[in-house]
Amino acid sequence: MKQGMVSVVLAASALLAPWVALSAPSVSPAASTDGVLSIRDTPTGELRLQYRKDSGKGSAEEDVFVGIASDYHYTHSAQQSRIYDFKLRRIFSVQPGDTFINDSLYAEVWYRAAELQNRVALSGRINGAGVQTPQSAAQSNDPFWMESALGMVSPQLPHTDLTVVTEKGRTRWLREDEEVAAVRYEKDEIPAVLQGGLRRFWGTFTQMHPDIAVALAASKHIPAELWIEQRPFGKDPLVVHWTLTSRKWEKAAPYPLPAHLAPHPTNTVGAYPEIFATLRAAAAEKRLPPSQGTYVSRATAALGREAGLEALTWVLEMGLAQGPSVKCAPNDTQPFCTLAARAGPVAKTDPRTALAFATQSPDETARAQFADLPNAYLLRLLWATRPPGKGVEPAEREQDLLAALRTSAVANFSKDTGDFYATGWQPFAAWQVWDLGRLMAGHKPGDLLDHVDEMEANMVSTQPAYF
Numbered sequence: 087m088k089q090g091m092v093s094v095v096l097a098a099s100a101l102l103a104p105w106v107a108l109s110a111p112s113v114s115p116a117a118s119t120d121g122v123l124s125i126r127d128t129p130t131g132e133l134r135l136q137y138r139k140d141s142g143k144g145s146a147e148e149d150v151f152v153g154i155a156s157d158y159h160y161t162h163s164a165q166q167s168r169i170y171d172f173k174l175r176r177i178f179s180v181q182p183g184d185t186f187i188n189d190s191l192y193a194e195v196w197y198r199a200a201e202l203q204n205r206v207a208l209s210g211r212i213n214g215a216g217v218q219t220p221q222s223a224a225q226s227n228d229p230f231w232m233e234s235a236l237g238m239v240s241p242q243l244p245h246t247d248l249t250v251v252t253e254k255g256r257t258r259w260l261r262e263d264e265e266v267a268a269v270r271y272e273k274d275e276i277p278a279v280l281q282g283g284l285r286r287f288w289g290t291f292t293q294m295h296p297d298i299a300v301a302l303a304a305s306k307h308i309p310a311e312l313w314i315e316q317r318p319f320g321k322d323p324l325v326v327h328w329t330l331t332s333r334k335w336e337k338a339a340p341y342p343l344p345a346h347l348a349p350h351p352t353n354t355v356g357a358y359p360e361i362f363a364t365l366r367a368a369a370a371e372k373r374l375p376p377s378q379g380t381y382v383s384r385a386t387a388a389l390g391r392e393a394g395l396e397a398l399t400w401v402l403e404m405g406l407a408q409g410p411s412v413k414c415a416p417n418d419t420q421p422f423c424t425l426a427a428r429a430g431p432v433a434k435t436d437p438r439t440a441l442a443f444a445t446q447s448p449d450e451t452a453r454a455q456f457a458d459l460p461n462a463y464l465l466r467l468l469w470a471t472r473p474p475g476k477g478v479e480p481a482e483r484e485q486d487l488l489a490a491l492r493t494s495a496v497a498n499f500s501k502d503t504g505d506f507y508a509t510g511w512q513p514f515a516a517w518q519v520w521d522l523g524r525l526m527a528g529h530k531p532g533d534l535l536d537h538v539d540e541m542e543a544n545m546v547s548t549q550p551a552y553f
Contacts, residue, residue: 109539110529111521112174115188116366119347122178122188126171130155132339133280135308136332142324149331152291153342156279159287160342169342170290172283172553178343186347190517192542194290195552197513199545202236205319206243230261231317234295238549248297259298266315267298271307277335281306285551292316292326296551308333352514357484358507364491365500365522372527373495375407378421384461385425394432395439399461401425406464406498410532443468450477463490471505480510497526501534 113122135152151162160169169178170191177189209227229243239245249260259267276284284303288294293316294302302309312328351362367373381404388397405412405422414423433439438455441448447469448456456462466486469475474483487503490496500523507516520538529535546553 109542110524111176111190113176113188114366114369114525115190115352115518115521116349116362116369117188118349119178119186119343120345122174122176122343123341123345125174126341126343129338129340131277131279132336132342133276133308134332134334134336134339135330138329138331140327140329142327150328153339154276154280154283154287155339156283158341159283159290161291162342167342170286172286175553180344180347184344184347185350187352188349189352189514190521191552192545193513193517195545195549196508196517196541198236198238198552199549200513202232202238202240203242205232205236206240228317230266230295234266234316235293235319237289237293237296237299239296246295246297248295250301259301265313267294268311268313269302269305269309270311271305272310272330272333273307275306276308286553289551292328293318299551352518353507353512356481357488358515361484361488361491361503362518362522364488365519365526368491368495369522369525369527374528375403375494375496378404378408381407382421382425385429389425389428389432392432394429394434395436395442396459396461397425397429398433398439399459399464401429403461403464403494403496406534407494407496407528409498409528409530445472447472447475447478449475450482453478463493466490467499467502471502471509495526495528497523497529498534499523500526501537504538 113125133154135154137150137152138147139150140147148163153160153162157173158169158171160167162168166182167180169176171178172191175191177191177194179187179189181187205227209232229240230246233239233243233246246261248266249263251258251260256268256270258265275281281303284306285299288299288302289296292314294314298314302312308330309328310330313325314328315323315325317323349366351359353359353362381400385397385400385404388394388400401422404425408422412420412422414420414426418424441452442456442465452475456465459465463486466483467490469478470483470486474480483506487499487506490499491503500519504516504519504523507513507519517538520535523529524535524538
């Protein structure tokens with residue numbers, strides 16, 4: 087179900103977004119902390135806060151340190167430090183053991199929107215089927231709590247009107263007479279230079295409904311105390327209580343990243359670390375795929391042997407390596423077009439061709455018949471993002487993507503690889519792959535990675551609160 091929902095979101099993003107020019111991430115996901123600090127080398131004003139967090143129900147209290155600047159903010163706790171950088175549109179995390187991870191802000195925004203759409207669809211199906219669910223699950227499927235969990239409003243859900251009551255210095259938000267949030271503000275406003283970024287801050291600080299985040303930002307004050315009811319998906323409700331224990335304005339604060347930390351892949355399981363390392367090296371070394379002349383020679387030689395499927399696969403890779411899609415007119419003399427016209431009829435005589443390009447990838451037992459193709463890695467790359475055949479495990483598909491990336495530095499290969507992680511509900515891995523692909527020397531305007539530019543432009547337009 088989730089894979090289907092991701093496909094819908096990917097398709098919708100492409101349709102809604104305007105065309106944008108070639109772009110690349112402002113900072114590579116393979117950049118070290120020194121690389122980030124070389125860009126962020128100017129101290130800036132920063133409001134530093136310390137909160138005592140109490141999640142109730144026997145959980146231990148913890149101290150959370152917060153920094154808010156004009157174009158970034160961060161939180162630091164025992165678990166990790168996390169910086170949201172809105173100038174660079176990155177999320178930098180430092181986890182125990184000095185593990186530095188450099189993610190895209192777009193990945194988080196995409197996840198929130200896609201997951202909310204997924205939950206809306208799931209809730210609709212459950213309600214339509216008349217299925218009874220446990221009370222905790224039913225509560226988290228409530229429109230208000232779905233929007234609160236993801237920090238976004240869905241046009242597919244009815245809007246929940248909250249009643250706001252202020253008494254004795256405490257402001258409360260009530261939903262049908264039930265308190266869902268409350269705040270007691272500090273007396274002084276925060277510096278004017280920070281006020282425009284408060285909405286972004288509250289959207290990522292903790293789970294809350296967007297209407298409450300908007301109200302907190304509009305106040306221009308920092309809470310001395312904040313109570314937020316949260317209903318995690320499928321779990322019991324809880325009230326998180328934040329108490330401000332210190333506040334300090336730092337006139338010239340250095341950027342809050344430690345120096346000399348190497349980048350790590352956002353995902354440490356399976357073949358992803360090797361895929362990350364492969365793309366990192368390809369981008370850093372400015373590797374290019376074989377020349378068009380090399381592909382012409384390979385395809386021509388295959389046609390000379392009547393190896394139509396091999397020839398067609400070389401032609402397809404030549405098109406991907408070329409970058410933008412090639413459009414062939416009748417009697418077109420472009421090498422790609424002439425070779426495609428020759429290879430297509432010969433490939434049709436090979437009984438494997440229909441199976442190779444079917445909607446569903448071949449079953450595991452049928453794949454051995456392609457082993458004699460020197461460019462079978464391209465077919466396996468294409469199969470990795472198609473519905474898998476019987477017996478084909480995700481780990482095998484991931485290894486197929488790695489094999490293709492290692493074989494040839496085709497920037498368009500990273501589009502399929504990122505799609506594999508997006509449809510597997512791993513957006514941070516997907517964006518690291520897409521970002522590295524857009525930093526490769528072979529990335530050109532009009533290639534498949536333009537789709538990522540379009541998704542990002544659409545997010546900035548439709549979810550401005552996060553940018």
